[in-house]
Amino acid sequence: MAETATVRPLPADEVTAWDLEADVVVIGFGIAGVCAAIEARRAGADVLVLERTGGWGGAAAMSGGFIYLGGGTALQRTLGFEDTAENMEKFLTAALGPGVDEAKIHDYCQGSVEHFDWLVAQGVPFKEEFWGEPGYEPPGDQGLMYSGGENAAPFNAIADPAPRGHLARTRDKKLGEKGGGYMLMEPLAHQAEELGVRHEYDVRLRRLVVEDSGRVAGVVATRYGKPLHVRAARGVVLATGSFAYNHEMVERFAPRIHGRPTATVEEHDGIGIRVAQALGAELAHMDATEVALVADPQVVVRGILVNGRGQRFVTEDTYAGRMGQAVLLDQENQAYLIIDEAALEAAFESQSSLAFLRTAPTWVAETVAELESEMKLPERALQSTIELYNHHAAQGEDPFLGKKREWVKPIGTPLGAYDLRGYTGGFTLGGLRTDLDSRVLHVSGEPIPGLYAAGRVTSGICAGGYASGCSLGDGSFYGRRAGVSAAEGK
Amino acid sequence: MAETATVRPLPADEVTAWDLEADVVVIGFGIAGVCAAIEARRAGADVLVLERTGGWGGAAAMSGGFIYLGGGTALQRTLGFEDTAENMEKFLTAALGPGVDEAKIHDYCQGSVEHFDWLVAQGVPFKEEFWGEPGYEPPGDQGLMYSGGENAAPFNAIADPAPRGHLARTRDKKLGEKGGGYMLMEPLAHQAEELGVRHEYDVRLRRLVVEDSGRVAGVVATRYGKPLHVRAARGVVLATGSFAYNHEMVERFAPRIHGRPTATVEEHDGIGIRVAQALGAELAHMDATEVALVADPQVVVRGILVNGRGQRFVTEDTYAGRMGQAVLLDQENQAYLIIDEAALEAAFESQSSLAFLRTAPTWVAETVAELESEMKLPERALQSTIELYNHHAAQGEDPFLGKKREWVKPIGTPLGAYDLRGYTGGFTLGGLRTDLDSRVLHVSGEPIPGLYAAGRVTSGICAGGYASGCSLGDGSFYGRRAGVSAAEGK
Numbered sequence: 001m002a003e004t005a006t007v008r009p010l011p012a013d014e015v016t017a018w019d020l021e022a023d024v025v026v027i028g029f030g031i032a033g034v035c036a037a038i039e040a041r042r043a044g045a046d047v048l049v050l051e052r053t054g055g056w057g058g059a060a061a062m063s064g065g066f067i068y069l070g071g072g073t074a075l076q077r078t079l080g081f082e083d084t085a086e087n088m089e090k091f092l093t094a095a096l097g098p099g100v101d102e103a104k105i106h107d108y109c110q111g112s113v114e115h116f117d118w119l120v121a122q123g124v125p126f127k128e129e130f131w132g133e134p135g136y137e138p139p140g141d142q143g144l145m146y147s148g149g150e151n152a153a154p155f156n157a158i159a160d161p162a163p164r165g166h167l168a169r170t171r172d173k174k175l176g177e178k179g180g181g182y183m184l185m186e187p188l189a190h191q192a193e194e195l196g197v198r199h200e201y202d203v204r205l206r207r208l209v210v211e212d213s214g215r216v217a218g219v220v221a222t223r224y225g226k227p228l229h230v231r232a233a234r235g236v237v238l239a240t241g242s243f244a245y246n247h248e249m250v251e252r253f254a255p256r257i258h259g260r261p262t263a264t265v266e267e268h269d270g271i272g273i274r275v276a277q278a279l280g281a282e283l284a285h286m287d288a289t290e291v292a293l294v295a296d297p298q299v300v301v302r303g304i305l306v307n308g309r310g311q312r313f314v315t316e317d318t319y320a321g322r323m324g325q326a327v328l329l330d331q332e333n334q335a336y337l338i339i340d341e342a343a344l345e346a347a348f349e350s351q352s353s354l355a356f357l358r359t360a361p362t363w364v365a366e367t368v369a370e371l372e373s374e375m376k377l378p379e380r381a382l383q384s385t386i387e388l389y390n391h392h393a394a395q396g397e398d399p400f401l402g403k404k405r406e407w408v409k410p411i412g413t414p415l416g417a418y419d420l421r422g423y424t425g426g427f428t429l430g431g432l433r434t435d436l437d438s439r440v441l442h443v444s445g446e447p448i449p450g451l452y453a454a455g456r457v458t459s460g461i462c463a464g465g466y467a468s469g470c471s472l473g474d475g476s477f478y479g480r481r482a483g484v485s486a487a488e489g490k
Numbered sequence: 491m492a493e494t495a496t497v498r499p500l501p502a503d504e505v506t507a508w509d510l511e512a513d514v515v516v517i518g519f520g521i522a523g524v525c526a527a528i529e530a531r532r533a534g535a536d537v538l539v540l541e542r543t544g545g546w547g548g549a550a551a552m553s554g555g556f557i558y559l560g561g562g563t564a565l566q567r568t569l570g571f572e573d574t575a576e577n578m579e580k581f582l583t584a585a586l587g588p589g590v591d592e593a594k595i596h597d598y599c600q601g602s603v604e605h606f607d608w609l610v611a612q613g614v615p616f617k618e619e620f621w622g623e624p625g626y627e628p629p630g631d632q633g634l635m636y637s638g639g640e641n642a643a644p645f646n647a648i649a650d651p652a653p654r655g656h657l658a659r660t661r662d663k664k665l666g667e668k669g670g671g672y673m674l675m676e677p678l679a680h681q682a683e684e685l686g687v688r689h690e691y692d693v694r695l696r697r698l699v700v701e702d703s704g705r706v707a708g709v710v711a712t713r714y715g716k717p718l719h720v721r722a723a724r725g726v727v728l729a730t731g732s733f734a735y736n737h738e739m740v741e742r743f744a745p746r747i748h749g750r751p752t753a754t755v756e757e758h759d760g761i762g763i764r765v766a767q768a769l770g771a772e773l774a775h776m777d778a779t780e781v782a783l784v785a786d787p788q789v790v791v792r793g794i795l796v797n798g799r800g801q802r803f804v805t806e807d808t809y810a811g812r813m814g815q816a817v818l819l820d821q822e823n824q825a826y827l828i829i830d831e832a833a834l835e836a837a838f839e840s841q842s843s844l845a846f847l848r849t850a851p852t853w854v855a856e857t858v859a860e861l862e863s864e865m866k867l868p869e870r871a872l873q874s875t876i877e878l879y880n881h882h883a884a885q886g887e888d889p890f891l892g893k894k895r896e897w898v899k900p901i902g903t904p905l906g907a908y909d910l911r912g913y914t915g916g917f918t919l920g921g922l923r924t925d926l927d928s929r930v931l932h933v934s935g936e937p938i939p940g941l942y943a944a945g946r947v948t949s950g951i952c953a954g955g956y957a958s959g960c961s962l963g964d965g966s967f968y969g970r971r972a973g974v975s976a977a978e979g980k
Contacts, residue, residue, distance in 0.1 A: 006934045008770070099745025252774045252923070255589025255953060277933040278770040280498070284742045287777035309890045311801045330820040378889035380881055388874045399868035400799045433742070443767040444496050463745060 030058020032455025065180020148467025153402025243270025262425025520548020555670020638957025643892025752915025
C-alpha cells in the first residue's frame, strides 16, 4: 500500500493492483473538471472524475458565475454589442498583463464565440438582458455586463469597449442561494452524468503514478484516509483549483494575499500544482492574484477613492477588482472612499448586488477640513485632493485618471468617508504552465506525457491583471481542451 | 555521449565514463561559489569549481561590493554604531518582506558578526570609515554605509537605525575599474586557490546526473559544445546566479523587470533553477526583484519625487532601491524629480559615486505653474503637490512620508524637473527554496540528496524588498553553508 503523505510520484511498477480504472481520470469536479469530463467522454473515452468533496461544484458553484467571453457571441450580438476576437484580444492583452501568454490569449479569443455556443448547447441558460451599471454582478438575472473595466480608462482607449461578462441565469438571487455559478455547473454536471461520466466522491488526490518512461499512468488518492490506486489508461486531468488555501504556498509565492482568501474554497490547497511540480512541471505567474475591494461599486463610482495619504490613484468607474489590486498591491492595502451626501443618496437609490454592504460612512462632516481632521489625515491632505479634483470636475473632466464624464461631479458638502483600509481579499491566479492543448509542460518545455490540466491549477489567461469571468472562462475553455487531449492521448 | 539540449536529469547508470571527478562540484565561481569552495575544502573535501566564463568573479566582481551585515560587527563597533542581531532581524523582516523566510532571516542575523570576521580572516579588506550621506555607494573607499533605508521612514520607527552596508575597500574608484565587488572576490578566489580548490573554466552546466535513489551524483556540462561528465562523490553546489537574463523566465515570473536587466550579468540565465526544477525542487518568490532608480540620491534627496500624476509616493531620503521598486512596481514606472535651483546647486556640490549622472534638468521654469505646463501635467497637479509639501515643509515636517527634518525644505523657484520615466532596472531575487544548511528542498519539503545551492539561484533573505548587500550577503553566508553541507554529505 503506497505511502500517501508525500507528493512524490509513485513508480507504476510499485502498484500491485488498481482499485479503479478509466481511460481518462479527471481530478476535481468544478468547472474545469466537468468540461474536461464531458469532452473526454464525447471523444470516446471512459471517464472517471475523482472529487474531494461530497458532490460536484467546486469553487465554480459558489461563485457569481461570470464567464468572460466575447468576439461577438450570440448574446453580445442579440443585445446589440459589436465585438471581434481581435478587439477582445487587445483588451485582454492590456488588462491581464504584464507578461500574458500571448498564444493562449489569442487562442482563447479566437475560440470564444464557439465556446459560448457550446455552453448554451450543454443547457447553460443566459438571459438576453444587459446590465449597464457599476457592480461586481448584476442585481438580478441579467446575462451580460462589463466585468473588467472595458468601458473605463485606460482600456476604453486601447480597445473598443464591449461587455464580456456572460452570466448563467440565476434561479434565485438572494444571498446564499443559487447564483450564476451554480446555474452554470448544474447543467454541465447533468450533461456529464447523461453522457455516462462516472464519478467517485470523497476522494483526495495525493500523488501521481508514473511509468519508467515518464508517462503519467494514474494517481494515488485516499478515501477516508485509505489509499486508492486509480489507473488512467489515456491520461490524468488536473482540475483541482488554485492554491489560495495553501498558506505556505501563498506565503512563498503571493504573500500580499496571505490571510485574506476570498471567493475561493478550502479545497483549493494547491495539491495539483505540487504533484506536477514533483515531476518537474513548469510554473508561471505564481504571484498573480485576483483582488476584490469589498465595497459597493455603485457607491464607489459616485465618490473618490483615496489612499492612506489622501491621494487618488485609480479611476472609480472601473472594474472593482482592478481597484482591489491597486489598493492591495500598490497602496499598502490603504484606501478611503470620500463621498458627499447628495452622491451617497443617489448611490443608495441605485440597484446593486452588494446593497447589503451599504452602511453609513465611517466619518461624516460638514466641511472637508473637518472630515480630514476626523480621519486624522495630515492637514490639507484631503482638502488639497478635493480642490484639485473639483477644479477639473467643474468642467466634467478627470485628466488624472480618465474617469468618464458621466461620473465626474465636484465633491460637495456635507460629506463623509468610508474606511476601506484592509477591505480586500482574493485568490491566486498562478499555477502550472500548460500549452494550448492543456498539456502540462515540463520545465524543459516538453509536455509531460499523460498529464493535462485546466482551471486555476494552471496559469491561464491572467498573468497579473484580472477581469471577472476569466477563471470560469479559461477553466471551462481549457477544461474542454484537456478532455479532448487526454482522450486522444495527445 | 549524453544529450545536452535538455535540462532533464541524466540517470547515473547512463554515464559510461566520468571526465572529471571531485568530492564536491561547485557550479559557478561568483560569491556563493567561491565561499562554498573554500568551506568545502576546509571541511576536507576535494573541490572542483566549474565556471562558465574564463575566470572567477561572476556578477559579484562587477558589483559595488556591498555585503549586508550587522548585529554589531567589528566594523560597526569600531565606527561607533550599536546594533544587535535582534535589531537587525526586526529591520530585515520589515524591509525584505512581505513573506520573508523567517528562519533564514533569524539565522542570518545571528551569524552575521561571525561572518564578517570570517570575511576579514579570508583577507577581505574593509576601511574603517563611515559614509553618512545619501547614495548607492560611497564616493570613495569608505567601508560602512546605510544601504537599505534603515535611517529613513518607515523603518527608523521599526528598528534602531544602524548602517549595515559593509564594503570591501576599493583599489581605484573610477568608473569601470576595480570596485568593491572585485576587492571582495579577489582575496576569496586567492584563498580558494591557496587551499587547493581546483577549477575548470569555459564549462557550462547543462543537466544534473541522478542516481536511482534520487541522489544527485554529478553534472553534465559542456566545454565549447563538447559534453563533460563530472562526478560529485559528495555533492553538487549550484551557485549559478539569478534568472535575470533568461527572458522567458522573466516574462513568466517577473514580467515588470522584463527588458531592463541591470547590475547583473548575461551568465545569469537561470540554468541552476531549471535543472533543479526538473528534479522537483521547490521555488519561492519568483516575482521578487531588486530595482534601482537610475538617479543620483544626492540630487533626489534634495527634491521631491512625484509619479505620473504629480503626486509624491516615497520618501526621498530612503534607500534608492526602495524608490526604484516603488516607481516600477507601484507607479507604472513613471516618476519625475522636482528640485529648485538652490537645492540643485547644493546637490551638485555634494560628493557622490553617481556624480556622472548629473545633467541639467529636463525642464526648467521660473514658476511651478510654468513647470507644470512644460511637463504637460494637468493644470494644478504640480502646484497642488508643492503647495501641500511646502505647507508642512515650512515647519520642517513631512507628515505624509516621514522624510527626515534635515532634508525637508520648501521647494522654491526657479526650479526644474528631471524626467525619470522608465529610469529603472534590476535583477531577479527569486529562486530555489533552500534550508538553513543550503540544501535544495524538494516540493515535498524534503531535501534533494546531494544537491545544495546558494546565492541568487536561490530565494534567500529577500522575499519582496531589498537592501544593498543582501545578495553578496546571503550568497556568501549560505555559500559557506553549502560548502560545509556538501562536504559533510548533510
